[in-house]
Amino acid sequence: MRTIFVFFAGNERGGAAAHISTLARAVVRFEKSPHYRFVSLGQGPLADAVATTGVRLHVIGGNALHAVAQLKKLLRAERKALLHAHGPRMNILAALATRWNGVPWTSTIHSHPYYDFLGSSLKSRVYPKLHMWSLKQAVGLFIVQASLADVLPTGTVLDVPNAVDLPPQSKTxxxxxxxxxxxxxxxxxxxxxxxxxxxxxxxxxxxxxxxxxxxxxxxxxxxxxxxxxxxxxxxxxxxxxxxxxxxxxxxxxxxxxxxxxxxxxxxxxxxxxxxxxxxxxxxxxxxxxxxxxxxxxxxxxxxxxxxxxxxxxxxxxxxxxxxxxxxxxxxxxxxxxxxxxxxxxxFSPEKMLEAYERGYTVLEEDILRTHQFTRSS
Known part of the structure; x- marks a missing residue:
């Protein structure tokens, strides 16, 4: 099995952050840690949450070019790797980091790509185009909701559920x-x-x-x-x-x-x-x-x-x-x-992890069938 590099923004909050921290806990709970490495772009609440789970965590920083260079270095250290990015900015960086080095990459799409930057007129014109360009480079994509498949520029789309992993309520x-x-x-x-x-x-x-x-x-x-x-x-x-x-x-x-x-x-x-x-x-x-x-x-x-x-x-x-x-x-x-x-x-952590493991198997078959990534296969 390839080593899965889960790439995310350390300061992420909200649903995508909960998804990633739940995945990290599931990886530890179901003894999959040797196959996963988590890579955080910068520090922040999500990086802290992932660190507490005990998974292998790398924190990289700097500007976009520096982050891409560090990501490339981490990927080169593994004989067989799959980069798994989360979030529009991470997807763009993932596409750049893997573009000419033969490492396949994928992403989990948590929201509609054209609605991610509605708060800024400039970003809403530029970033969705860059994001969609990056997604065309992915070997396949995971989605948390079936309707998202309709707007994605890739042939292989895989379902993965979000997961609820919450402490019980202590009060009435x-x-x-x-x-x-x-x-x-x-x-x-x-x-x-x-x-x-x-x-x-x-x-x-x-x-x-x-x-x-x-x-x-x-x-x-x-x-x-x-x-x-x-x-x-x-x-x-x-x-x-x-x-x-x-x-x-x-x-x-x-x-x-x-x-x-x-x-x-x-x-x-x-x-x-x-x-x-x-x-x-x-x-x-x-x-x-x-x-x-x-x-x-x-x-x-x-x-x-x-x-x-x-x-x-x-x-x-x-x-x-x-x-x-x-x-x-x-x-x-x-x-x-x-x-x-x-x-x-x-929406259990076990079902989330099982869906990812099945999806990685499908992506590996795609990689071998197309001979697209000769360096690591």
Whole structure:
């Protein structure tokens, strides 16, 4: 078997970071460590999380050219290697590092390539083109959601599930809600809904804030766990709509068990998603999910059987669905139970690792069949 070099940005946060740290723990748990090496571009929370698992970790740094040189050096030290990158920037660097040295590379695509840079008009014009160029150089690609295959420029596309590997909740849901009510200075009977997401245009958080202005259930509060370039504009929108006292910006958070345990509903109104970890985490800790009716969430919520699907961008319909679940506890609990019993079992660390191992076998067969990488085969 080739040595798998898992290449990622050390400062990564969010779903892709959870995917990589879960993979590192699975590699150790299922005794696959000798076949894997993890390579972090720079330090940061993800590099720290991977380091604690005990896998072999290399941290490289510097500018893009220096990082590519260091990556090449690591790959040359192995007789047979496969570089596995995560994220648009890492994919571009991977394509450059392997372009003329005969080492095959692959990537896991966590999100729609054309929606990764919506926050910047310049980046949104340049980076998607560079990213798609890089993906054409890959021997094959892994995807966390089937609909992503439609936009990828490669013949071999392999499915891999995200995985949930979370500590159990140490408090009751009532105790979690009480903690947050006190922390925010709210009445004990306040109803809490929320979302954990980066403040990026693709997440459509403005739609959620507009929905809050239409929610009729008294004393309902929205908790936004996350941060990003849209924070100021979202805060301004809350002020304009007169809901600033009911929309709470919590900033970036780690250890979200108490957050998910406190909210009755987790709402993700995105315009595009792969398989979002926040939905998996919310369902694990007992929050009912409302997600926009897009392929990734439609699949995850089993066409509305394990959560509510909302029309994309429709704040009025979203508000009605929030009110419906807040006012019907039994319906909300039915969605939670359906999610736990029929969705979560499909997203275990063991299934993630098994999918990668199967995929690497397919890629190796492709490499041998095409004789594309003569140096290492």
């Amino acid at each position: 849901r009532e105790a979690c809600a009480e903690v947050w009510q006190k922390r925010l200075g709210l009445d004990s009977g306040s109803r809490l809904i929320g979302v954990a997401a980066r403040f990026d245009p693709v997440k459509n958080l403005d739609v959620l804030i507009r929905a809050m202005a239409r929610v009729k259930t008294p004393n309902t509060h929205l908790l936004l766990a996350g941060d990003g370039e849209m924070r100021a504009s979202l805060q301004s929108l809350a002020e304009q709509l007169g809901v600033v006292d009911r929309v709470h910006f919590l900033g970036f958070m780690t250890g979200l068990a108490d957050f998910y345990g406190a909210i009755d509903i987790h709402v993700l109104p995105s315009k595009s998603e792969g398989t979002p970890f926040c939905v998996l985490e919310a369902g694990t800790y007992g929050a009912a999910n409302i997600g926009s009716d897009i392929p990734g969430l439609r699949t995850l919520l089993q066409n509305g059987q394990a959560g509510v699907l909302a029309p994309v961008g429709d704040s009025e319909a979203l508000a009605e669905q929030i009110d419906q679940l807040l006012q019907h506890d039994e319906e909300r609990e039915q969605y939670v139970e359906a999610f736990r019993s029929s969705v979560l079992p499909n």
